[in-house]
Amino acid sequence: MKNYYEILEVDVKASKEMIDRAFKLLAKRYHPDTKTDDKKQWAEEKFKEINEAYEILSNEENRKEYDIELDYEKNSAIQALCAKNEHLQHQVEELNKQIELLKNAKNNNFYDNLNTNNTYQNNKSNQDNENIVQNYIKYAQNMYANNSYKDYVEPVTEEELYSYKKSRLKDFLAFLITIAIIIGIGFLLWTIPFTKNFLLNLYENNQPIKAIVDFFLRFFN
Numbered sequence: 554m555k556n557y558y559e560i561l562e563v564d565v566k567a568s569k570e571m572i573d574r575a576f577k578l579l580a581k582r583y584h585p586d587t588k589t590d591d592k593k594q595w596a597e598e599k600f601k602e603i604n605e606a607y608e609i610l611s612n613e614e615n616r617k618e619y620d621i622e623l624d625y626e627k628n629s630a631i632q633a634l635c636a637k638n639e640h641l642q643h644q645v646e647e648l649n650k651q652i653e654l655l656k657n658a659k660n661n662n663f664y665d666n667l668n669t670n671n672t673y674q675n676n677k678s679n680q681d682n683e684n685i686v687q688n689y690i691k692y693a694q695n696m697y698a699n700n701s702y703k704d705y706v707e708p709v710t711e712e713e714l715y716s717y718k719k720s721r722l723k724d725f726l727a728f729l730i731t732i733a734i735i736i737g738i739g740f741l742l743w744t745i746p747f748t749k750n751f752l753l754n755l756y757e758n759n760q761p762i763k764a765i766v767d768f769f770l771r772f773f774n
Contacts, residue, residue, distance in 0.1 A: 554626050557606035557619065565620070569611065576607040578716075 558565050561575045580603055581587075588596040609615045742748040756763050 554622065555602075555606070556623070557610050560602055560606040561610065563610075569613075572607070572610050576603065576611070579603050581720075 558567070561572060561579065563571055563575045567575070580600065583596050583599040583603060585593050585596040585600055609619050743752070756766055
């Protein structure tokens with residue numbers, strides 16, 4: 554199961570606003586059009602994965618369902634590891650019992666010979682299994698120590714957030730400049746008699762346009 558929080562590089566407790574920001578930053582960073590030909594296919598896969606994660610986490614209901622499935626998977630992985638440790642410990646206990654039975658049968662020549670020939674091998678097998686159990690236990694402890702099962706991933710950096718805000722400011726200024734140019738062109742056309750008369754006729758003879766213009770005139774007055 555994919556971890557969509559790791560894909561968007563946000564904490565599992567991240568707000569909707571933080572998820573939106575992270576998505577926009579990552580979508581811009583991995584957009585295929587910004588990559589060279591040798592990285593375009595990789596960027597397309599990454600971009601698709603980011604969109605998939607955002608589609609789930611940006612929707613409140615989908616996110617709740619996903620969080621339940623994610624918690625279940627993590628708990629299942631931990632339970633499976635514990636079960637495997639218990640199984641190995643059980644095997645070690647069975648081997649110890651067999652060794653004890655062999656040791657208690659010293660008066661039997663057959664078992665004496667068996668112990669003589671195989672004592673070292675049985676002890677080595679027992680030690681190997683104990684080492685396996687200890688290694689699994691250490692592995693589980695290391696996973697907890699290294700936050701492998703904690704719901705945390707490194708968030709988007711402050712530098713990236715600053716870059717995002719800066720780009721938004723540029724977009725806003727560009728929007729204002731575009732509006733100013735449109736207004737300027739409108740005033741320029743209004744000073745030309747031909748276009749002025751055309752616009753007045755259009756206003757007088759077209760009821761929907763007249764209603765819209767009257768609404769804005771009343772609004773600004």
